[in-house]
Amino acid sequence: MAxxxxxxxxxxxxxxxxxxxxxxxxxxxxxxxxxxxxxxxxAIIVGLAxxxxxxxxxxxxxxGESEAGTFNDQVDTSFRIGMMWFIFSEVMFFAxxxxxxxxxxxxxxxxxxxxxxxFFTNLLLWEGFESSWxxxxxxxxxxxxxxxxxxxxxxxxxxxLLTSGVTITVAHHALKEGNRRVLGLFLALTFLLxxxxxxxxxxxxxxxYQELNLTMNSGIYGSTFFMLTGFHGMHVTIGAIMLVVxxxxxxxxxxxxxHHFAFEAVAWYWHFVDVVxxxxxxxxxxx
Amino acid sequence: xxxxxxxxxHHDDHGPAKGIMRWITTTNHKDIGTLYLVFALAMLFVGGAxxxxxxxxxxxxxxxxxxxxxxxxMTTMHALIxxxxxxxxxxxxxxxxxxxxxxxxxxxxxxxxxxxxFWILPFAGTLLxxxxxxxxGGPASGWTLYPPLVLQTGNALPFAIFSVHLLGVSxxxxxxxxxxxxxxxxxxxxxxxxxxxxxWTWLITAYLLIAVMPVLAxxxxxxLTDGFFGTSFFQAAGGGDPxxxxxxxxxxxxxxxxxxxxxxxxxxxQVIPTFSRKPLFGxxxxxxxxxxxxxxxxxxxxxxxxxxxxxxxxxxxxxLSTMLIAIPTGVxxxxxxxxxWRGSLSFETPMLFALAFLFLFTIGGFSGLMVAIAPADxxxxxxxxxxxxxxxxxxxxxxxxxxAGAYYWLPKWTGHMYNETLGKVHFWLSAIFVNLTFFPxxxxxxAGMPRRIPDYATQFADFNAISSVGAFGFGFSQxxxxxxxxxxxxxxxxASAQVxxxxxxxxxTVPSPAPYHTFEEPPLVR
Numbered sequence: 001m002a003x004x005x006x007x008x009x010x011x012x013x014x015x016x017x018x019x020x021x022x023x024x025x026x027x028x029x030x031x032x033x034x035x036x037x038x039x040x041x042x043a044i045i046v047g048l049a050x051x052x053x054x055x056x057x058x059x060x061x062x063x064g065e066s067e068a069g070t071f072n073d074q075v076d077t078s079f080r081i082g083m084m085w086f087i088f089s090e091v092m093f094f095a096x097x098x099x100x101x102x103x104x105x106x107x108x109x110x111x112x113x114x115x116x117x118x119f120f121t122n123l124l125l126w127e128g129f130e131s132s133w134x135x136x137x138x139x140x141x142x143x144x145x146x147x148x149x150x151x152x153x154x155x156x157x158x159x160x161l162l163t164s165g166v167t168i169t170v171a172h173h174a175l176k177e178g179n180r181r182v183l184g185l186f187l188a189l190t191f192l193l194x195x196x197x198x199x200x201x202x203x204x205x206x207x208x209y210q211e212l213n214l215t216m217n218s219g220i221y222g223s224t225f226f227m228l229t230g231f232h233g234m235h236v237t238i239g240a241i242m243l244v245v246x247x248x249x250x251x252x253x254x255x256x257x258x259h260h261f262a263f264e265a266v267a268w269y270w271h272f273v274d275v276v277x278x279x280x281x282x283x284x285x286x287x
Numbered sequence: 288x289x290x291x292x293x294x295x296x297h298h299d300d301h302g303p304a305k306g307i308m309r310w311i312t313t314t315n316h317k318d319i320g321t322l323y324l325v326f327a328l329a330m331l332f333v334g335g336a337x338x339x340x341x342x343x344x345x346x347x348x349x350x351x352x353x354x355x356x357x358x359x360x361m362t363t364m365h366a367l368i369x370x371x372x373x374x375x376x377x378x379x380x381x382x383x384x385x386x387x388x389x390x391x392x393x394x395x396x397x398x399x400x401x402x403x404x405f406w407i408l409p410f411a412g413t414l415l416x417x418x419x420x421x422x423x424g425g426p427a428s429g430w431t432l433y434p435p436l437v438l439q440t441g442n443a444l445p446f447a448i449f450s451v452h453l454l455g456v457s458x459x460x461x462x463x464x465x466x467x468x469x470x471x472x473x474x475x476x477x478x479x480x481x482x483x484x485x486x487w488t489w490l491i492t493a494y495l496l497i498a499v500m501p502v503l504a505x506x507x508x509x510x511l512t513d514g515f516f517g518t519s520f521f522q523a524a525g526g527g528d529p530x531x532x533x534x535x536x537x538x539x540x541x542x543x544x545x546x547x548x549x550x551x552x553x554x555x556x557q558v559i560p561t562f563s564r565k566p567l568f569g570x571x572x573x574x575x576x577x578x579x580x581x582x583x584x585x586x587x588x589x590x591x592x593x594x595x596x597x598x599x600x601x602x603x604x605x606x607l608s609t610m611l612i613a614i615p616t617g618v619x620x621x622x623x624x625x626x627x628w629r630g631s632l633s634f635e636t637p638m639l640f641a642l643a644f645l646f647l648f649t650i651g652g653f654s655g656l657m658v659a660i661a662p663a664d665x666x667x668x669x670x671x672x673x674x675x676x677x678x679x680x681x682x683x684x685x686x687x688x689x690x691a692g693a694y695y696w697l698p699k700w701t702g703h704m705y706n707e708t709l710g711k712v713h714f715w716l717s718a719i720f721v722n723l724t725f726f727p728x729x730x731x732x733x734a735g736m737p738r739r740i741p742d743y744a745t746q747f748a749d750f751n752a753i754s755s756v757g758a759f760g761f762g763f764s765q766x767x768x769x770x771x772x773x774x775x776x777x778x779x780x781x782a783s784a785q786v787x788x789x790x791x792x793x794x795x796t797v798p799s800p801a802p803y804h805t806f807e808e809p810p811l812v813r
Binding site: 108 | 304308463466498504513516528
């Protein structure tokens with residue numbers, strides 16, 4: 001299919017990146033003004049629209065090149081190494097939020113409770129506070145709340161994500177064997193499971209806010225709970241959208257048994273999101 | 288592995304597009320490298336002007352020119368601009384220009400991403416600089432952005448935080464590109480241990496960046512939610528801890544200082560062998576030393592926080608692990624010195640800057656050992672001694688490294704020799720003024736003058752006056768660098784491909800100026 005299998009592909013000029021930066025700039029400008037109490041809805045909408053449009057065209061161009069057979073094996077390897085290190089940067093991003101959770105539970109709260117050399121911290125500042133988990137801190141920030149249990153929806157969500165890890169693997173094997181029908185079916189199953197997961201998460205948030213009084217204001221428990229599950233949920237959403245994109249590409253007959261970097265990149269990303277969830281389930285919900 | 292190039296539609300390439308669009312749409316590593324370097328040079332003067340505001344205010348005791356809040360904004364913005372806007376982009380610029388040429392690659396591995404990495408920067412810089420004109424002014428908490436102080440920033444807070452996010456995206460994308468290029472684009476025969484040291488130091492730097500920029504992004508995200516969404520990460524009342532932010536920041540911050548210095552190590556390791564006309568002494572041990580420094584950088588961060596109230600075991604651990612860094616750094620300094628031993632030395636401008644680097648960086652290294660001693664650091668902490676220490680490693684360290692690299696490779700970039708006399712004048716002015724600026728700060732620091740304070744006791748007046756004179760001298764001397772660069776770009780004596788008679792490496796096998804596309808056919812490396 002290729003006319004340039006022995007050449008490293010270097011694209012000519014591109015206008016997408018600077019427009020992408022412009023979009024992000026407008027978006028962040030708008031969000032900043034909004035956070036300061038101003039009205040910046042137009043800037044936010046325009047910025048978001050530019051970012052999404054640019055991603056559509058930029059990815060579209062690369063997909064076009066890929067299908068035209070412009071990328072040789074070496075380019076493919078570049079994409080793979082790039083994606084691997086991008087996922088590593090995401091690992092470090094989640095690591096800092098897990099780090100905050102562990103720090104609060106193992107150090108900050110016990111110190112506030114007077115552990116170690118902090119007897120006087122406790123006596124003078126927060127007399128009577130006993131360290132425990134879940135906690136909204138010695139000042140009972142956000143008022144009485146109930147923590148999120150592990151064995152209802154979260155356990156179900158764990159099963160859903162683990163199953164989606166299996167379905168995407170089935171789809172991958174089908175792709176390698178050229179079985180397009182199974183490929184399309186199991187890919188669709190995968191992103192459907194992803195969207196069901198998101199639906200449950202949304203339900204859980206509403207439940208937390210309306211019935212448990214568990215909000216972002218609920219001290220360190222609420223902070224870590226919503227930061228970790230929120231960023232994870234955002235990544236699941238992105239991953240599910242990526243799954244839809246490669247599903248549509250599969251329906252159009254993209255990818256071959258040998259050349260399907262985009263499929264594998266999405267699969268890696270999906271597994272990464274899956275593993276992060278296991279960490280969340282154990283440390284945020286369960287223990 | 289074959290690595291020839293192709294271009295969509297055109298098989299005979301006509302070189303770059305014309306006009307401004309060339310620079311906006313370029314995917315060429317040399318164009319993007321130039322953009323990074325020009326941006327960094329501009330930011331050097333923006334950040335430098337801020338430091339001159341600081342030094343003007345500190346010329347004598349009392350308040351003369353600016354109010355204390357604006358003074359604090361200047362210390363904060365000077366640091367943020369110099370770290371994220373000047374020195375890091377400068378070294379990414381060097382990486383863009385030199386890494387593909389040094390490993391025999393046609394270009395960077397991911398050219399569109401490369402364009403994006405650069406073109407985020409002007410937008411992020413605008414976001415950051417615009418905060419100076421807002422209600423409440425720019426961030427005034429110091430570049431470390433410690434809560435709860437930073438949460439008292441006015442309207443600037445979200446702008447500054449999003450700017451940090453964007454700078455992080457740029458760094459991460461740039462680093463991924465550099466890693467992929469080095470891992471996947473080397474010419475046949477260019478095995479890992481044959482790579483020049485500049486390539487090695489950048490490979491390791493890129494790993495550091497990918498590991499720690501997301502940590503900073505997470506940290507400032509928590510600041511944002513604490514400030515605007517009611518979370519309690521850094522508030523004890525809710526069970527959080529402001530000290531947690533310090534841990535997060537310095538888990539990023541300490542690797543960050545090696546991110547800034549390792550590429551300079553790489554440049555010095557190219558320059559000294561060339562002008563000693565000897566191969567680098569202990570090439571492999573330099574690689575291992577660089578890797579050791581990178582590893583250690585992850586387990587030393589709390590030495591920035593000795594006075595915060597850490598358990599004794601923590602202080603001991605961070606003190607000793609910090610001191611371990613002296614070993615691989617010592618290996619490097621001795622290797623550079625041994626490279627010169629019995630070499631046939633000549634002292635062109637790049638070599639002069641490299642030698643100044645060697646002496647003055649070592650002074651900064653030694654004062655680093657002093658502040659690493661936890662009990663002694665209780666005295667040094669937050670004093671001007673610390674300011675003197677890190678400016679010795681950043682200015683005659685990292686910045687001199689970058690300037691040495693600029694003089695070293697300017698003939699290769701432009702095809703012209705720079706004006707050697709003016710280069711030497713620039714060197715001597717810089718070397719004298721940098722010491723005049725920062726050496727007295729050791730004394731006032733040891734005597735107890737705190738940093739980030741616009742006024743001081745009269746006993747510190749003389750040394751501060753000297754320091755301010757030095758700073759203005761150093762600042763204006765850098766205009767000479769701009770003049771030499773412009774002169775060199777516009778014309779001058781034609782440079783040969785070899786340029787320096789002792790230089791070795793693939794970049795010296797291509798003509799000067801290096802053609803728009805190098806190594807469309809991969810060179811053979813033996």
